Amino acid sequence: MIPPVGTIAPLSPSNASALQLGRQATASETGEAFSAMLGEAAANTMAKLGHAETVSLKALQGEADAREVVDAVMSAEQALQAAIAVRDKLVTAYLDVTRMAI
Secondary structure (H helix, E strand, O other): OOOOOOOOOOOOHHHHHHHHHHHHHHHHHHHHHHHHHHHHHHHHHHHHHHHHHHHHHHHHOOOOOHHHHHHHHHHHHHHHHHHHHHHHHHHHHHHHHHHOOO
């Protein structure tokens, strides 16, 4: 069961400014977290592409099974398609912001 919400006190002017400062700090932290998440996703994609390349070279040398190559390449392809989709969304968002009237 969900506990009931307690009473909510009205905002006074001093509480409102403190609340606004809290929102700004949270927005900054959110931006940094989003940036870190994008960096981690890009690094993960690069790692999967590198792994697929390594496994493919091992297969050419006869050291890896065809199933391993297919799994690595499919995983790299999915990661690359996700990265391309994120890039496309970021470009679209940027273009929408640049078209906004001031």
